[in-house]
Amino acid sequence: MLRHATKRILGLGLAESRWSAPRFYHERVVDHYNNPRNVGAFDKNDPTVGTGLVGAPACGDVMKLQIKVDEETGKITDACFKTFGCGSAIASSSVATEWVKGKQMEEVLTIKNTEIAKHLSLPPVKLHCSMLAEDAIKAAVKDYEAKRGKPVASTTDKAAEA
Amino acid sequence: MLSFGRVLPLLAYRSPKMWKIVLRTPLSTFTRKTLTHSVPFQLLQHNITQYQNPPRLSTLCTSNSTQRTRVFRNPKIHFTWNSELLGNSSGFCSSGSPEETSCCWNCKTPRPFLICQSCGSVQPVDHSVDYFMIFGLERKFDIEDGSLEGMYKNWQKKLHPDLVHTKSKEEREYAAEQSARVIDAYTTLRKPLSRAIYLMRLEGVEVDEEQTISEPELLGEIMEIREAVEEATDSQALNKIQSQMEEKLRHWFNSFANAFGSKSFDEALKTIQRMTYYHRVNEEIIKKL
Numbered sequence: 001m002l003r004h005a006t007k008r009i010l011g012l013g014l015a016e017s018r019w020s021a022p023r024f025y026h027e028r029v030v031d032h033y034n035n036p037r038n039v040g041a042f043d044k045n046d047p048t049v050g051t052g053l054v055g056a057p058a059c060g061d062v063m064k065l066q067i068k069v070d071e072e073t074g075k076i077t078d079a080c081f082k083t084f085g086c087g088s089a090i091a092s093s094s095v096a097t098e099w100v101k102g103k104q105m106e107e108v109l110t111i112k113n114t115e116i117a118k119h120l121s122l123p124p125v126k127l128h129c130s131m132l133a134e135d136a137i138k139a140a141v142k143d144y145e146a147k148r149g150k151p152v153a154s155t156t157d158k159a160a161e162a
Numbered sequence: 163m164l165s166f167g168r169v170l171p172l173l174a175y176r177s178p179k180m181w182k183i184v185l186r187t188p189l190s191t192f193t194r195k196t197l198t199h200s201v202p203f204q205l206l207q208h209n210i211t212q213y214q215n216p217p218r219l220s221t222l223c224t225s226n227s228t229q230r231t232r233v234f235r236n237p238k239i240h241f242t243w244n245s246e247l248l249g250n251s252s253g254f255c256s257s258g259s260p261e262e263t264s265c266c267w268n269c270k271t272p273r274p275f276l277i278c279q280s281c282g283s284v285q286p287v288d289h290s291v292d293y294f295m296i297f298g299l300e301r302k303f304d305i306e307d308g309s310l311e312g313m314y315k316n317w318q319k320k321l322h323p324d325l326v327h328t329k330s331k332e333e334r335e336y337a338a339e340q341s342a343r344v345i346d347a348y349t350t351l352r353k354p355l356s357r358a359i360y361l362m363r364l365e366g367v368e369v370d371e372e373q374t375i376s377e378p379e380l381l382g383e384i385m386e387i388r389e390a391v392e393e394a395t396d397s398q399a400l401n402k403i404q405s406q407m408e409e410k411l412r413h414w415f416n417s418f419a420n421a422f423g424s425k426s427f428d429e430a431l432k433t434i435q436r437m438t439y440y441h442r443v444n445e446e447i448i449k450k451l
Contacts, residue, residue, distance in 0.1 A: 053381045057435035058371040060442030062384045084388040084446075128372035135374045 025087065026121035032091035037098050040080040042066045050144025052136040056128055061085030063093050065136035067100060067108075069144055076100050076108060081136070088126040092116050092133035105141050267332075276340055277320050283329075284321055284336040292364060293347035303361060303419040305351065314348045317341075354415050355437050358422070362434065367427045369434060384439045391446050404447045407440045414440070 025033075041064070042049045048069050055062040061084065068078040079097040083090045095116050100108040113134040117127050265271065266278035266285065274285045276296070294301045297313045319325075321341040326333050350356045359369055375381070387403065394400045414436045421429040 052376075053378055053385065054374050054376045055381045055384065055439070056372075056374055057438055058369050058373065060438045062381050062388065062439070064381075064385055082385070082389075084385070128374065131372065132374050135376065139376050 028095075029087060029091045029120045029122070032094040032120070033087045036081075036090055036094040038078075038080045038094065038101075039082060041082060042068055042078075042080060047071075047147055048144075050140040050142070050147070052139030052141075052143060054132055054135045054139055056085070056089070056132050059085060059089075061089050061129075061132065063089060063132050063136050065093055065096060065133070065140050067105075067137075067140045067144060069105065071148075074105050076103055076105060085132075086126075086129065088120070088122055088129035089132055091120050092122075092130045093136060095119060096133040096137055100137055105144070108137050109141060111137055276317065276344075282320070284326060284333050284340055286336050287339045287343055293351055293360060296344060296347045297351065299351075301361065301364065303354075303358060303415070303422055305357070310348055310352055314344065317344045354411070355434070355441050358415075358418050358430070358434055358437065361422060362427065362430060365427065367431065369431065375435070380436065380439070384443070387443050388446070391443060391450065394450070397451055400447045400451055404444060407444050407447070410440050411437060411444075 042051075044051045044066070046068075048071055050067045050069060052065045052067075053062070054065075063081065063083045063085065065081045066079065067076045069075070070077050079100045081093040081097050083093045092113075096111070099111060099116075111134060113127065113130040116122075116130040116133050120130070122130055264273060266274045266281060266283055268283040269278060269281040271278055271280035273279075274283075275291070277284050292301070296317070297310055299305055299309065318341060321337055321344060323334060323337045323341055326337045329337075350360050362369065387407075391400065391403055394403065414433050418430055418433040418437065421427075421433055
């Protein structure tokens with residue numbers, strides 16, 4: 001079922017008009033695109049869940065990334081995403097959910113889009129897709145903090161903006 | 163200019179819903195088919211008047227120096243716009259760069275506009291002529307339905323590369339460029355969203371391709387709509403969402419027109435973001451239908 005839904009999302013992605021000329025993507029992009037990890041949704045009203053909702057208006061992409069946090073330790077126990085956008089955006093958010101799992105919230109705030117882009121070998125025109133994933137992580141942490149009513153100690157200025 | 167006269171009778175006998183635009187179609191299709199799309203007669207007349215009175219580069223540059231001119235912020239567009247002349251939309255004034263021709267390259271008749279009015283030679287592309295000028299339209303968001311089609315076909319009848327295949331290599335290149343540019347102009351202005359983005363670009367405001375936003379209200383709404391599209395199982399459900407999107411788009415087109423009209427470019431950009439999102443939803447629906 002989930003698989004089916006994922007395929008549907010992906011179907012939207014490939015035909016994305018902004019994928020202009022034929023371009024060869026790194027096998028990791030293709031892999032995350034064909035088998036995205038952690039597609040799904042948590043209850044956004046759950047107090048242990050932080051939801052980050054970001055978008056790239058020029059492409060009409062929208063990305064939702066959610067984290068489930070252990071209240072005792074501040075560790076991210078689970079993460080999921082749902083992205084309507086191009087393949088790079090889907091792969092970026094898929095990687096992001098993998099990377100945040102098992103990490104402390106302070107730690108995930110240091111994840112940079114350039115790392116995601118490098119991991120996926122994204123072409124320059126697709127860098128903003130990884131930016132979307134970075135912003136989504138920050139927005140999710142921020143949402144969780146807002147629910148808890150206290151900020152994470154090492155929240156950077158940039159994260160506060162996001 | 164004779165061909166305008168030839169077109170008018172055709173317009174009178176148009177039959178509805180017959181023509182479909184096929185870009186890059188051979189010239190013969192343009193000439194054989196009658197113009198079937200509704201083009202208001204007055205508007206066409208207006209356009210014709212403009213083409214009979216093409217922009218007078220030299221006179222505009224000198225005689226109106228006391229009138230208020232506006233310099234565009236976009237460094238790519240090197241010309242000033244004389245706002246007093248917006249009414250007939252034919253007033254533009256070249257910044258006088260040497261490569262811009264104000265005379266026909268062939269017969270030296272002054273002020274050619276895409277083609278020479280005198281000898282009909284296709285001219286090199288003049289980038290100070292914007293897409294609105296090509297269609298003899300005022301530079302504003304609202305354009306009347308059908309005000310583009312007639313002019314588009316007319317231009318293609320004069321500029322289509324098939325027409326000049328016996329001419330010099332230069333003129334063939336001019337025709338290829340001009341004709342492609344008219345197609346670009348037509349496709350850009352025809353759709354409200356691309357027209358809005360183009361208008362903003364003419365004002366020197368570019369849509370930031372890399373910008374990310376986190377507006378929960380808008381994104382939440384889009385996420386819901388996209389999920390609804392994804393989950394929709396029949397065309398009825400999809401059509402319903404599509405008509406909702408059309409309604410939203412109409413609303414935001416108006417908002418854009420107002421924001422742009424009052425030069426609130428930040429607000430205009432916001433409306434473009436919305437429109438892009440709704441437009442994307444429609445694209446997805448079309449793929450599924």
